[in-house]
Amino acid sequence: MTTVHTQALVLAVPGDRDAESPGGTQEATGVGGPAADRANGTAEGLVTCVRTARLFTPPPPARWEPAFPTPELVSFAVDLLPRRDAWDGHEGPRPRILIAPGCIAIERPDLAKKERAQERERRRRQVAADLAAAHYLAHGEYPDDPEPSREVTSWSRRSRARMVRRMCELDYAPLLADPERVPAMVTLTYPGEWQTVAPDGKALKAHLTTFRLRWKRAWGAAPVGVWKLEFQRRGAPHVHILTVPPHGVARTPRRGVRPVGAGMAFTAWLSATWADVVNHPDPVQRMRHERAGTGVDFAEGLRARDPRRVAVYFTKHGTFADKEYQHIVPEEWRKPGHGPGRFWGYWELKTAVSGVEVTPDVQIAAARVLRRWARAQGTTRRVVVPRVDTTTGRLRLRPVRRRVKRLASGSGWVSVNDGAAFASQLARYLTDRARSASPGDNRRHILLHPTPTHRLHIFAGQSRARRRPPANRPAGRRDRRRSARPTLLASRIR
Numbered sequence: 023m024t025t026v027h028t029q030a031l032v033l034a035v036p037g038d039r040d041a042e043s044p045g046g047t048q049e050a051t052g053v054g055g056p057a058a059d060r061a062n063g064t065a066e067g068l069v070t071c072v073r074t075a076r077l078f079t080p081p082p083p084a085r086w087e088p089a090f091p092t093p094e095l096v097s098f099a100v101d102l103l104p105r106r107d108a109w110d111g112h113e114g115p116r117p118r119i120l121i122a123p124g125c126i127a128i129e130r131p132d133l134a135k136k137e138r139a140q141e142r143e144r145r146r147r148q149v150a151a152d153l154a155a156a157h158y159l160a161h162g163e164y165p166d167d168p169e170p171s172r173e174v175t176s177w178s179r180r181s182r183a184r185m186v187r188r189m190c191e192l193d194y195a196p197l198l199a200d201p202e203r204v205p206a207m208v209t210l211t212y213p214g215e216w217q218t219v220a221p222d223g224k225a226l227k228a229h230l231t232t233f234r235l236r237w238k239r240a241w242g243a244a245p246v247g248v249w250k251l252e253f254q255r256r257g258a259p260h261v262h263i264l265t266v267p268p269h270g271v272a273r274t275p276r277r278g279v280r281p282v283g284a285g286m287a288f289t290a291w292l293s294a295t296w297a298d299v300v301n302h303p304d305p306v307q308r309m310r311h312e313r314a315g316t317g318v319d320f321a322e323g324l325r326a327r328d329p330r331r332v333a334v335y336f337t338k339h340g341t342f343a344d345k346e347y348q349h350i351v352p353e354e355w356r357k358p359g360h361g362p363g364r365f366w367g368y369w370e371l372k373t374a375v376s377g378v379e380v381t382p383d384v385q386i387a388a389a390r391v392l393r394r395w396a397r398a399q400g401t402t403r404r405v406v407v408p409r410v411d412t413t414t415g416r417l418r419l420r421p422v423r424r425r426v427k428r429l430a431s432g433s434g435w436v437s438v439n440d441g442a443a444f445a446s447q448l449a450r451y452l453t454d455r456a457r458s459a460s461p462g463d464n465r466r467h468i469l470l471h472p473t474p475t476h477r478l479h480i481f482a483g484q485s486r487a488r489r490r491p492p493a494n495r496p497a498g499r500r501d502r503r504r505s506a507r508p509t510l511l512a513s514r515i516r
Contacts, residue, residue, distance in 0.1 A: 086204055089328045090194045091123040093374035095442035100376040102449035104384055104456060109133055117385035120377040120435075121445045124190030124329025127435035128389050174361035177349035182337055185366045189248060189333040190437045193374035197246050197266060205247070205323035207335075208263040210296055213311035216258040219300050222360035226251070226259055232299050234369065240272040240283060240291060246370040250336045251362055257352035259362070262336070264326060265369075267318060292316045328439045336366065384452055389432045391448060396428035396436050 100121050109116060115130035157165045197205065210233070212220055220226050230249075238244045247265030254260060272291045274284040282298040283291035297312035326332045355362055380388070402423040409420045428436055438444045 086324050087327070088194075088198055089440060090198065091329075091440055091442040092195060093123075093193055093376075096121050096123060096374055096445075097376050099442040099445035099449065100378050102446055102453075103378045104380060104449075104452055106379050106381045106384075109379070116379055117382055117433075118377045118379045119385070119388055119445075120375055121441050122191040122329075122373070122375045123193065123441050124333065124439070125187055125435050125437045126392060126441055126444060126448070127187075128385060128392065128429065128433050130385070130433050170359040170361075172361070173356055173358055175351050175356055177365050181365060185250075186333040186337055186437060187435055188368070188373070189336070190329045190441070191373045191375050192248070192329065192368060192371045194329065194332075194371065196370055197264075200266070203266045203269065204320060205264055205266050205326055207317075207319040207322035208265055208267070208292065209260060209317040209319070210263070211254075211260040211311075211315050211317075212258045212300065213302050213307040213315065214258075215302070215304065215307055217354055218304075219302050220259060221354065222357075223355055223362035224360075226261075227363060229299050230261065233296065236281075236283075236295050236299065239281070240295070241268045242273065243268075244370055248332065248336070248368040248371070249366065251365045252348040253350060253352060255347060257354070264323060264332065264335075289316075289318055292318065329441075330437045330439045333437060384456075386432060387452060387455060388448060389429045389434075391451060392434075392436050393429040397425070401426045 100119075103119055103121075111134065113132070113134045115132050117128065117130045120127040120129065154164055157163075220229070234245055245263070245265050247263050249261055249263045251259060251261055267288045269288075271285050271287055272283050274280065283294040286294065293312050293316050296316050297308055300308075300311060300315070302308040302311055322335065326335060349365075351362055354360070403426050404421055405424050406419045406421050409418055410416070411418065428434055
């Protein structure tokens with residue numbers, strides 16, 4: 023006798039399950055009924071087998087919505103800040119507040135001193151040009167450039183700070199011009215025997231220049247984005263580029279030699295073109311390099327939703343010890359004249375910074391707000407401090423985390439997600455403060471119990487409205503105590 027096993031197709035119709043017996047389809051499938059389906063987020067439909075349960079389908083990912091402030095918003099926010107009179111040529115610092123899409127800075131430049139420094143620099147360049155002309159007239163050629171004597175071993179701390187600030191000051195509108203295209207993190211690496219094709223930093227920069235020309239010739243426009251140089255554990259350099267990959271296929275010229283990568287999609291064109299630019303002499307190394315020498319990561323590109331997140335991605339490795347090796351220059355590049363040069367840069371982007379000169383009183387108040395806001399973020403950095411063992415007397419170095427201090431001397435900058443919105447809140451606080459202070463007095467007045475219904479409390483650059491209890495609510499003990507005291511105007515000397 024042959025046993026035939028059959029499987030039933032059950033079509034679940036909304037509302038029919040409630041009429042079935044409790045031991046029917048619900049117990050056989052083990053799903054738990056419509057209520058469980060709705061709780062799990064599953065939809066009712068065709069069940070292919072009584073033993074098959076519906077699998078939960080996750081919702082589609084949220085749409086990428088960048089939040090990069092435009093230069094127009096930055097200009098509008100700057101117009102809200104209080105201004106001071108124009109410079110009349112006198113000595114001394116002139117405080118100013120600079121607003122960018124991703125940072126806010128407070129500076130105190132001395133314009134007269136800066137003008138004298140520029141004049142000295144012009145005279146120095148004029149003397150150097152005269153000496154070069156005299157050497158050319160005497161020997162028929164220009165003098166040789168001085169030999170470099172500096173040895174670069176790692177990415178300096180000042181360069182990191184300059185990179186973060188510059189990336190927060192850039193206008194990313196050219197990068198996000200097409201809403202149908204999303205950014206991605208493009209990675210360019212070198213083959214196993216990388217010393218043959220990249221003996222120094224100048225060779226790598228020449229490869230990047232050639233790569234940009236190939237990109238423009240193949241896709242009709244130069245690449246737009248920011249880039250960062252890092253090193254692998256084996257010492258080989260690699261470059262991260264935040265850009266928007268083009269759609270379609272690379273151009274094919276009608277005449278002449280067919281270039282490498284013509285008619286290919288972007289990922290295939292990237293692998294073939296970068297391997298051809300590096301051009302390793304060993305055929306095996308070149309084949310391996312073309313197979314695994316590039317990468318395109320859209321997930322990392324979608325994380326760059328504002329200027330601060332762009333800067334954080336390129337500097338996150340510096341905050342953790344296990345990634346710090348990527349900023350250590352290999353031994354082959356540490357000789358004078360063989361260094362990596364710049365560790366970062368940007369292509370086809372411009373800064374969008376607007377500023378306004380303020381009085382010293384406003385500068386001190388704004389610096390205090392930014393300093394408190396930065397402290398509230400809880401940012402720390404890794405430092406190495408000496409420690410002495412009391413039993414043996416030996417000195418050892420111990421890594422610790424220390425809180426970062428911003429604007430300790432009243433000047434500096436902080437990175438924010440939205441510089442225009444932050445500046446508007448700061449302007450509101452400074453305007454409110456100027457109204458409550460008496461003109462010509464170097465004291466700040468605080469209204470303890472203002473008469474309006476709303477009181478504006480601003481701390482660390484953020485504002486919130488606090489409403490008094492409504493009149494129809496019975497007053498508690500604390501409210502009765504407050505109503506019994508008179509309204510006072512307190513003053514505190516800075």
